Amino acid sequence: MTDLAARDITDESANDIDAILAMTNTDERRDAILTVQNNADAIFTWNYQKGERPRLNKLYEKAKHSQWDGETDLDWSIDVDVDKMVEEMSITAEVQNAPLTRLADEPGSPFRNWGDKEWHELGVESLNWQLSQFMHGEQGALIATAKIVETVPWIDAKYYAATQVMDEARHVEVFAKYLDTKMAGNYPINVHLQALLDDVIEDSRWDMTYLGMQIMIEGLALAAFGFLHMLTPEPLMKQMLRYVMSDEARHVAFGVLSLQELYEDMTLAEIQERQEFAFEAAVRMRDRFLRQEVWHRMGITDAKPIIDAQLNAAPEEKEFQRLLFSKIVPNCRKLGLLDAGEGWLREKFTEIGVIEFEHLEDTGAEFTSYDLESSDEEMNAAASAAGHRH
Ligand SMILES: [Fe+2]
Ligand SMILES: [Fe+2]
Numbered sequence: 001m002t003d004l005a006a007r008d009i010t011d012e013s014a015n016d017i018d019a020i021l022a023m024t025n026t027d028e029r030r031d032a033i034l035t036v037q038n039n040a041d042a043i044f045t046w047n048y049q050k051g052e053r054p055r056l057n058k059l060y061e062k063a064k065h066s067q068w069d070g071e072t073d074l075d076w077s078i079d080v081d082v083d084k085m086v087e088e089m090s091i092t093a094e095v096q097n098a099p100l101t102r103l104a105d106e107p108g109s110p111f112r113n114w115g116d117k118e119w120h121e122l123g124v125e126s127l128n129w130q131l132s133q134f135m136h137g138e139q140g141a142l143i144a145t146a147k148i149v150e151t152v153p154w155i156d157a158k159y160y161a162a163t164q165v166m167d168e169a170r171h172v173e174v175f176a177k178y179l180d181t182k183m184a185g186n187y188p189i190n191v192h193l194q195a196l197l198d199d200v201i202e203d204s205r206w207d208m209t210y211l212g213m214q215i216m217i218e219g220l221a222l223a224a225f226g227f228l229h230m231l232t233p234e235p236l237m238k239q240m241l242r243y244v245m246s247d248e249a250r251h252v253a254f255g256v257l258s259l260q261e262l263y264e265d266m267t268l269a270e271i272q273e274r275q276e277f278a279f280e281a282a283v284r285m286r287d288r289f290l291r292q293e294v295w296h297r298m299g300i301t302d303a304k305p306i307i308d309a310q311l312n313a314a315p316e317e318k319e320f321q322r323l324l325f326s327k328i329v330p331n332c333r334k335l336g337l338l339d340a341g342e343g344w345l346r347e348k349f350t351e352i353g354v355i356e357f358e359h360l361e362d363t364g365a366e367f368t369s370y371d372l373e374s375s376d377e378e379m380n381a382a383a384s385a386a387g388h389r390h
């Protein structure tokens with residue numbers, strides 16, 4: 001599995017297309033299991049003082065009352081017409097594919113002979129791929145929060161994390177069922193996403209699991225689910241995402257509330273390690289959206305011009321990718337990660353064009369807008385950065 005090994009991300013390598021492409025996953029090499037070494041200690045605590053951390057305790061009480069059942073609360077009898085859904089979402093795809101359609105005019109382009117049929121197929125494959133990555137990411141969250149139960153030293157956090165393990169099991173379950181019964185199978189995990197999950201699981205420091213999973217991966221997922229929920233016309237997918245998001249907002253809040261306390265007492269050197277970890281995670285998440293596995297399945301042998309076109313698209317064509325950071329940046333700010341060490345992370349987020357989100361409401365404060373009792377309008381207002389833009 002050498003090409004699954006994480007590449008070290010430095011300033012020079014972050015935009016190295018060959019390095020990005022050297023990491024691939026294909027259907028042919030799909031294994032049934034993957035073993036990742038967890039290097040963290042399991043911690044018992046003998047301090048059972050419930051509510052010592054009131055905000056975590058409140059979150060735990062809320063989680064107990066917010067459980068739902070993926071089998072019975074979602075209407076699985078709904079017939080899903082994937083072609084129709086992709087057709088109806090084609091405006092979004094057009095924006096996302098703009099750098100690619102431009103590429104189609106170039107000599108030797110992989111899209112040279114593509115007609116409506118192929119572009120439609122790309123839409124279907126991309127949707128399947130996206131939901132597959134959500135499913136794999138949910139399993140990552142399931143494993144990461146099981147790890148947090150073991151490694152966090154605070155009883156209130158262990159209690160809360162235990163509820164999240166159940167939430168994540170339900171999320172894996174519903175995404176897997178949707179892919180299995182409403183779409184045609186699924187995609188293997190994207191290698192950049194896997195590398196990020198490996199980092200989160202392997203690290204011996206318990207707070208890195210929180211930073212990688214609760215702040216970065218779940219922050220991005222919350223924004224991505226919000227988009228898809230707004231854009232999809234398909235009622236079952238809409239319903240499924242609505243339920244999942246009601247849990248996810250709590251998960252991101254759990255990360256913010258826990259790390260806030262811990263980071264207050266950290267040295268600058270320790271904080272700088274967290275800044276670097278956060279930025280590496282951001283680069284891996286950017287790379288995961290390059291859809292490498294889709295190009296492979298569409299029969300394109302040399303994806304380099306496609307990766308290049310996507311990475312170097314005009315800023316307005318990257319609006320979607322930028323908006324995915326609308327939850328991450330304000331939460332990093334709340335944790336003091338932007339400005340520590342002479343603003344290293346602020347500079348990095350400025351370089352990748354996402355710093356403008358820093359003053360949006362952080363998830364530690366806004367998570368109740370996602371409750372199932374809230375209206376779709378309330379939730380969309382919280383979920384959409386556009387609705388908050390000053
Ligand atoms: Fe989840
Ligand atoms: Fe989650």
